[in-house]
Amino acid sequence: MARVVWHVPLTVSGNGxxxxxxxxRLRDGRRCAVGxxxxxxxxxxLGPGQAHTELAETALREMIAPLGVDTLVVDPRLVAPSVSTPAAPSTPPSPAAATAQLQHR
Known part of the structure; x- marks a missing residue:
């Protein structure tokens, strides 16, 4: 039987x-690993700068099991609701209004 190896994304701290x-997370909120x-x-x-490593599927499953994670998603695709853009106002806001908006965010 051939050994299955996945490219698994990593998180690296700021100082490395x-x-x-x-x-x-899955849509229902459960955590999952991806390969x-x-x-x-x-x-x-995930972008070309995403850190990753190669792991055999069995090793990946053994690493996530103690975390209570039992789902592995292979080659996921981005699934998100479509973004609707708000209608543009008929007249542009004054610079003062734009500044006030930025200060309240």
Whole structure:
């Protein structure tokens, strides 16, 4: 039987001293791990700067089990509701109104 290896995204601390598996959430809120079949598939979804490592599926499952995570999603695609843009106002706001808006955010 061939060994299955996934490209798994990592989270790296700001100083680079800590590396951890990057976990995600399913639509129902449960946490899951993700694996990609190629570095190109990982970069296409998460960006070329995403840190990652190669892990055998069994190793990945053994790492996430103690965290209570039992779901592995392979080659996920971005699924998000479509973004609706608000209608543009008929007259542009004054610079003072725009500044006030920014201060209240």
């Amino acid at each position: 001293g800590t590396t951890a598996l990057r976990l995600f 990609f079949s190629s570095p190109e598939a990982l970069a296409a979804l």
